Amino acid sequence: MDDRKTTEPVAPSIELGGRVWVLKVTHRVLERFSAITKAPLEQFDVMVQRYDMMVLLLWLMMCETRADLTREGLTGWLNGIPVFDAMKLVSDAVAKAVKYSFQTPTEQPPEDADEAEPENPTGADS
Numbered sequence: 001m002d003d004r005k006t007t008e009p010v011a012p013s014i015e016l017g018g019r020v021w022v023l024k025v026t027h028r029v030l031e032r033f034s035a036i037t038k039a040p041l042e043q044f045d046v047m048v049q050r051y052d053m054m055v056l057l058l059w060l061m062m063c064e065t066r067a068d069l070t071r072e073g074l075t076g077w078l079n080g081i082p083v084f085d086a087m088k089l090v091s092d093a094v095a096k097a098v099k100y101s102f103q104t105p106t107e108q109p110p111e112d113a114d115e116a117e118p119e120n121p122t123g124a125d126s
Contacts, residue, residue: 012092016062016077023061023089025097032060045094051083054090061093 013022030041036056039047047053059074078086 011096012089014081014086014089016081017073021062021065023058023093024064025057025061025093026064029057029060029064033057045098048090048094051087054087057094058086058090061090 011022011024013020015021030044033044033056034041037047037053048057055071055074055078058078059069059071062074063069
């Protein structure tokens with residue numbers, strides 16, 4: 001028995017427009033996202049933290065199962081759900097694809113982050 005099949009997280013899904021959409025970041029989705037945004041892949045995690053890019057990625061994932069879905073149609077559906085829910089779904093889909101998730105606005109930096117010595121902007125020794 002393959003344990004990987006039983007322990008792998010389920011792809012996130014969203015119910016919009018009277019149907020359930022399974023959200024997967026596939027090679028094709030990444031290729032289309034890169035072509036549209038003209039951004040290098042190493043900036044992907046930063047790009048999708050912008051709301052317009054997050055909606056673009058969501059649209060591209062949904063277009064994998066329904067090519068005639070317009071971004072305007074998606075925006076109309078998104079008006080019916082909380083923004084945080086949409087952001088969480090996209091974050092979960094990306095996390096499943098690349099094995100991590102974004103820092104959410106409610107997460108706090110480590111407590112000792114404030115205690116680090118500030119960097120000397122002049123580069124001179126103190």
